[in-house]
Amino acid sequence: MSVAVHLAGITKRFPGVVANDEVDLEVEEGSVHALLGENGAGKTTLMNVLYGLYQPDGGTVHVHGDSREFYTPRDAIDAGVGMIHQHFMLVDTLTTAENIVLGHEPRKWGGLAMDRAQAERDVRELGERYGFDVDPEAKIEDVSVGVQQRVEILKALYGGADVLILDEPTAVLTPQEVEDLFGVFEELAAEDKTIIFITHKLGEAMDAADEITVLRDGRNVGTVDAADTTREELAELMVGREVLLEADKEPAEPGDVGLSVSDLRVTDDRGVEQVSGVNIDVREGEVFGIAGVDGNGQSELVGAITGLRAPESGTVRVDGRDVTDLSRRERIENGMAYVPEDRQKRGLVMDFDLVENGLLGSQHTAPFSDGGRIDWAESREHARGVIEEYDVRPNDPDAEAESLSGGNQQKFVVGREFARDPEVVVASHPTRGVDVGSIEFIHERILDLRRAGKTVLLVSSKLDEVQQLSDRLGVMYEGEVVDVVDPDRVTEEELGLLMAGQIPEDAPSIADAVGGEP
Amino acid sequence: MSIADSRRGRWIAALLVLLGIVVALELFAGVLGVLVDIVDANYLRAVLRLTVPIAFAALGGIFAEKSGVINIGLEGLLIISAFTSIAVAGLLGGGDATQAELWIGFGSAVLASVLFALLFAVVCIEFKADQIIAGLAVWLIALGLAPFASKVIWGQVNSPPIATLNNWTLRIPTTDVVLFDASPPVFMMLISVPVAWYALNRTAFGRWIEASGENPKALDTVGVDVRKVRYTGVLLSGFFSGLGGAGLALGRVGQFIGGGTTMVNGRGWIGITAYLFGNYNPLGAFGASFLFASLDALQIRLQQLGYNVPSELIGIIPYVTVVVVLAFVGRTRLPSAAGDHYESGEE
Numbered sequence: 001m002s003v004a005v006h007l008a009g010i011t012k013r014f015p016g017v018v019a020n021d022e023v024d025l026e027v028e029e030g031s032v033h034a035l036l037g038e039n040g041a042g043k044t045t046l047m048n049v050l051y052g053l054y055q056p057d058g059g060t061v062h063v064h065g066d067s068r069e070f071y072t073p074r075d076a077i078d079a080g081v082g083m084i085h086q087h088f089m090l091v092d093t094l095t096t097a098e099n100i101v102l103g104h105e106p107r108k109w110g111g112l113a114m115d116r117a118q119a120e121r122d123v124r125e126l127g128e129r130y131g132f133d134v135d136p137e138a139k140i141e142d143v144s145v146g147v148q149q150r151v152e153i154l155k156a157l158y159g160g161a162d163v164l165i166l167d168e169p170t171a172v173l174t175p176q177e178v179e180d181l182f183g184v185f186e187e188l189a190a191e192d193k194t195i196i197f198i199t200h201k202l203g204e205a206m207d208a209a210d211e212i213t214v215l216r217d218g219r220n221v222g223t224v225d226a227a228d229t230t231r232e233e234l235a236e237l238m239v240g241r242e243v244l245l246e247a248d249k250e251p252a253e254p255g256d257v258g259l260s261v262s263d264l265r266v267t268d269d270r271g272v273e274q275v276s277g278v279n280i281d282v283r284e285g286e287v288f289g290i291a292g293v294d295g296n297g298q299s300e301l302v303g304a305i306t307g308l309r310a311p312e313s314g315t316v317r318v319d320g321r322d323v324t325d326l327s328r329r330e331r332i333e334n335g336m337a338y339v340p341e342d343r344q345k346r347g348l349v350m351d352f353d354l355v356e357n358g359l360l361g362s363q364h365t366a367p368f369s370d371g372g373r374i375d376w377a378e379s380r381e382h383a384r385g386v387i388e389e390y391d392v393r394p395n396d397p398d399a400e401a402e403s404l405s406g407g408n409q410q411k412f413v414v415g416r417e418f419a420r421d422p423e424v425v426v427a428s429h430p431t432r433g434v435d436v437g438s439i440e441f442i443h444e445r446i447l448d449l450r451r452a453g454k455t456v457l458l459v460s461s462k463l464d465e466v467q468q469l470s471d472r473l474g475v476m477y478e479g480e481v482v483d484v485v486d487p488d489r490v491t492e493e494e495l496g497l498l499m500a501g502q503i504p505e506d507a508p509s510i511a512d513a514v515g516g517e518p
Numbered sequence: 519m520s521i522a523d524s525r526r527g528r529w530i531a532a533l534l535v536l537l538g539i540v541v542a543l544e545l546f547a548g549v550l551g552v553l554v555d556i557v558d559a560n561y562l563r564a565v566l567r568l569t570v571p572i573a574f575a576a577l578g579g580i581f582a583e584k585s586g587v588i589n590i591g592l593e594g595l596l597i598i599s600a601f602t603s604i605a606v607a608g609l610l611g612g613g614d615a616t617q618a619e620l621w622i623g624f625g626s627a628v629l630a631s632v633l634f635a636l637l638f639a640v641v642c643i644e645f646k647a648d649q650i651i652a653g654l655a656v657w658l659i660a661l662g663l664a665p666f667a668s669k670v671i672w673g674q675v676n677s678p679p680i681a682t683l684n685n686w687t688l689r690i691p692t693t694d695v696v697l698f699d700a701s702p703p704v705f706m707m708l709i710s711v712p713v714a715w716y717a718l719n720r721t722a723f724g725r726w727i728e729a730s731g732e733n734p735k736a737l738d739t740v741g742v743d744v745r746k747v748r749y750t751g752v753l754l755s756g757f758f759s760g761l762g763g764a765g766l767a768l769g770r771v772g773q774f775i776g777g778g779t780t781m782v783n784g785r786g787w788i789g790i791t792a793y794l795f796g797n798y799n800p801l802g803a804f805g806a807s808f809l810f811a812s813l814d815a816l817q818i819r820l821q822q823l824g825y826n827v828p829s830e831l832i833g834i835i836p837y838v839t840v841v842v843v844l845a846f847v848g849r850t851r852l853p854s855a856a857g858d859h860y861e862s863g864e865e
Binding site for chain 2: 072073074077089090091092093094098099102103104105107112113114116155159
């Protein structure tokens with residue numbers, strides 16, 4: 001087999017950062033290659049160089065043995081390299097066929113008209129060849145994300161690509177769609193197409209790829225055969241040290257009730273009741289986890305506790321004080337920190353720099369403000385402190401939040417919230433979209449809070465996360481906490497049943513949800 | 519809401535508005551009885567002539583906005599071309615300009631409008647000016663420049679009257695039976711509307727215009743130059759507005775009137791409401807233009823017949839209609855990237 005893509009010594013610098021540092025990469029023709037690494041490891045940058053979006057500061061690109069210089073994506077496409085971005089490049093109002101042939105429309109009547117029948121035939125043929133099921137006449141805005149992704153793949157193939165780059169292709173897909181996509185990879189590889197896909201999920205790389213290249217800090221730290229590697233080896237390559245897949249956790253020493261929620265009822269924006277009488281008591285020095293399939297009232301519950309959504313009835317107490325009617329600001333002053341699930345919408349202002357973002361929520365309190373004016377020097381020190389302690393990259397308080405990778409944004413938000421020295425922390429999906437190394441780091445910080453006797457409410461749809469960190473675990477289903485269980489004794493099957501609203505017969509339930517002993 | 523529903527909703531809204539107008543007129547003057555007398559061939563002819571500037575402005579606006587550049591300077595382009603057509607024809611032939619001289623004036627007017635649109639395009643695409651502000655500037659500049667130039671040429675804001683273009687007559691071949699007899703701009707409009715529809719919906723270029731306004735990056739990454747597509751869209755808005763302005767001046771009035779809001783008198787703005795009402799479809803935009811023009815003609819006719827309907831009241835109907843349509847019928851889908859600048863290679 002010949003080499004389809006050979007990157008030799010690629011170096012790409014951005015102001016203050018070396019995104020790629022002499023990276024070598026060889027991809028066999030007709031193979032599936034995973035580019036694995038943490039957020040900010042330089043995977044996307046490397047692929048953007050191959051696709052002509054960035055010009056490298058050093059190194060060479062070879063496609064099918066020929067040395068190439070790509071100044072625009074057009075050059076890369078002409079050389080048979082196609083890229084499918086995380087955000088699809090599709091026109092919502094056009095049909096799938098029109099999107100696929102965009103820019104290469106078949107013509108009739110001497111070019112005066114677009115030959116739509118021909119376009120639809122071409123698309124059908126292409127789809128059948130690779131086992132895709134795509135309706136050429138459907139509008140993009142009417143089809144699912146999974147289908148849109150196929151349209152993107154077909155578009156690249158129609159444009160003549162035989163090397164396909166996919167940036168985090170599974171991020172937007174359901175588990176079933178992910179499986180289908182990996183099936184498509186096989187079909188394509190069987191037709192001698194070369195696939196390179198970017199991921200930060202170990203399991204996906206091992207499932208779908210023939211070979212895996214791991215990037216860390218912009219360097220290629222190893223290319224391994226997917227068949228003879230292990231998750232541990234990959235994880236170690238990714239973070240550069242042994243990963244603690246089990247967080248070390250000493251027994252809890254619960255104190256007084258720090259956060260108390262009673263008979264809480266909350267409706268969503270449409271007025272539909274999403275939380276139907278929830279009672280939770282979380283003690284100091286305890287992590288109370290809330291598991292459940294997304295959309296079973298977790299967001300509304302968190303909204304009502306943190307003051308972002310007014311409950312219909314019920315009370316929320318912090319250290320015994322009724323805070324139900326207090327604003328978000330007053331709750332912060334009462335010692336409640338909040339890590340929101342959507343960091344870009346709720347946690348950060350994307351075009352603020354880190355100094356300003358670090359100030360959010362404290363902009364009116366000492367030492368950052370005297371009530372009117374802001375002490376920028378103090379704020380800068382504060383942001384710098386969070387950046388140092390939480391290893392946020394780039395290490396630059398003047399960087400805009402937007403310029404950070406998702407994992408680093410999250411670390412900054414977590415750092416800011418935990419730095420409030422809160423009594424109660426509500427953390428909603430604190431590690432969503434975050435790489436392995438940062439997950440471990442954030443988990444450690446949550447356990448630190450627990451050690452310091454803080455009250456922690458953790459909401460997450462990741463079972464291993466809530467199981468590992470929680471001392472007690474409430475399972476939400478259709479707006480109610482169906483059971484509170486001991487995370488160390490409950491099995492995945494039992495949790496699965498609970499999350500589907502069924503109470504298994506011998507679940508290790510902690511009957512007394514209110515202040516039960518673990 | 520499905521598309522069929524929204525289409526029906528659109529027509530229901532149109533009918534409701536019409537009904538409201540009729541009732542209003544009835545209250546004002548008891549005109550229901552005379553309506554029957556008014557709507558005849560002459561009325562239709564007048565309506566078509568009044569439709570010309572509105573429909574051309576709307577066609578132009580569609581091309582610009584669908585490509586991603588909102589051109590609210592259509593009114594200004596109409597003014598510039600109306601003025602240029604009379605100025606050139608008048609300078610060539612004076613009060614009794616020949617048909618050839620009128621046609622030279624017509625061509626110059628279209629050219630002037632395209633050049634003005636080019637200026638707007640350069641400012642918006644090259645220098646990334648805010649499109650709304652640049653569009654307002656086009657209007658304000660035209661609104662000041664045309665009367666000023668009139669004063670320089672004719673010593674007053676209005677030109678002396680000159681001739682209008684002769685009608686074209688469509689006969690059944692080898693007979694004397696007249697099928698259609700109208701001023702040339704009316705013919706041009708009736709040809710332009712389906713051609714514009716075809717270009718937008720059936721050609722590759724039309725797909726590029728659509729992509730350029732919806733997701734320019736998608737177009738760029740398949741190797742089509744977004745800037746070129748947008749320039750073309752804006753220049754077409756200049757071309758069509760040029761036809762509209764020259765058609766208004768040379769097809770109907772035969773004079774440039776520069777006082778107040780000039781002879782264009784808001785028709786460019788109504789063109790914008792027309793294409794919004796028509797949901798960026800040239801056929802729908804033409805229908806809306808025709809509707810608005812027929813109201814205008816009705817009002818003129820009623821004045822002639824001695825019914826005193828306030829023209830200001832009729833004048834706001836297009837704007838009220840567009841508010842009703844945008845607010846309650848929905849589904850006028852603005853191009854997603856309209857108003858956004860696009861720079862190739864930016865991440």
